Amino acid sequence: MSYEKGTEDWIDETENSNPRESDEVVEFEVSHCTRWIVIIVTDDFDDPKEFGPIPLKLCRWLQNRDVQFILLQREVNTNEFVIECALEEDAKSKHEELLQKGYQGPVPTGSVKLFEGQRVEISLLGNVSMAPFSPKPQITFHSQRSNLLHMQVMALEAKGQPGLDGKGNTSFFASPRVEVPREKEQHVRAAVALKGNEAVSEFPKPKLLCQLPIHVPYKTPKVSSEPGADASKGVEKYFYYVKEEVSTDWGDLAFHLGFKWADTANIAGRNRDDKSRCMDMLWEWKKREGDAATIEVLMEALSEAELQSVVDGLKNKYPDIVASEEQGEKE
Structure with missing residues (x-):
């Protein structure tokens, strides 16, 4: 079957491709290069049927x-x-x-x-x-x-x-x-137990x-010489909370932290979900900015991205942020 790009209508090309089948091979002709071959297989778990050597070899060749x-x-x-x-x-x-x-x-x-x-x-x-x-x-x-x-x-x-x-x-x-459904696995194990067989049926591992x-290399934690200083005072201590709360809006936050579209596209491509993308982006920002990556800058970017609820949540969860703001106002 084929379809024109930009449409959703598939056309059966069987008669046009002149298929020729034997015990060993299946040959057919196409008028342009193909990128994908899709094989749709219906598998009945309770009544397995032989797949056949030709499609089985083709599937293995295509997928392996x-x-x-x-x-x-x-x-x-x-x-x-x-x-x-x-x-x-x-x-x-x-x-x-x-x-x-x-x-x-x-x-x-x-x-x-x-x-x-x-x-x-x-x-x-x-x-x-x-x-x-x-x-x-x-x-x-x-x-x-x-x-x-x-x-x-x-x-x-x-x-x-x-x-x-x-x-x-x-x-x-x-x-x-x-993947064996849990109920199917339990059923098989129960059947084995009823037969008195000590060996439990093996499932894919x-x-x-x-x-x-x-x-x-082991890195000794840095201890500040200032009395009462917190060794984990860096902005990274807030990353976990931010990525949990921001999630799908990580792209907006990335924009206000100075990331270009190509940067966010790369981050999106190498991570499987939005929370992982957000965490990756935050660490990239920290690496780029170094000591300039502060909680104040992060909260300002959150506000500009219309994520004020995350800013308020940070202040509630981490009282040290509020104390730092109050100290800055006094100075």
Whole structure:
């Protein structure tokens, strides 16, 4: 079937394509290059039917891709990592592009196979951990778009060994492509129990694809010399609350913080939801502005973006903001 761009009407091209079928292949002719082939399959879970060798091979060929994983960290901030799942033929160039942007780290993994729409879970092993505000460690692979994830990683303090760097492995797991409904799983387990079989029926489990080493230098928390000073006084302490409250309006806030359209488009493309995009944008703003990124500037931008309710919520949740404002008025 085909359709003209800008319309929603599909036209059956079967007779025009002169299909020729044999036991081994199906041949057909097209008048222009095609980008997508869509196969619609109805699967009856309770009464499975044989799919057939030709469409099965075609599905596997269309959906299966050789990919490599890239994991690099920023030179200026070793706690900030970027993970990318790239097609095998693009991995080298994408790796070099990130190196030119100020990242460093190991070479890409060896090639593994993924299907279109495959969900990949990321797990850290060793005395390293995802930062609490980091986005969910998960990538959904699509060959026609960027599969990029930005993470904040920290070294865990080893008991009895303070100051030890964080070292370990980043593991990539392919989640099962078939999800068993919970009620179906419970039904099967109950049936196995009734038969007196000790072995519980096996359901699809995540598959380990590959691993990359990870090294996060341990950073001693900075303690201010001023009496009673708060070591977490930076504007980043307010980021979690802001991203939870702003959510879908993060683009308006980004505009008033000085981001251009291309910047917001890049942030939107590398994150899976609005809350992750908002958090990513806030950290980008902090990196750009440095010490000039203050809570006062952030609240002013929130007000200009017509998000005064978030400003009021910040003042209610963090009394130190109000105290700082009052102190500034007195001075």
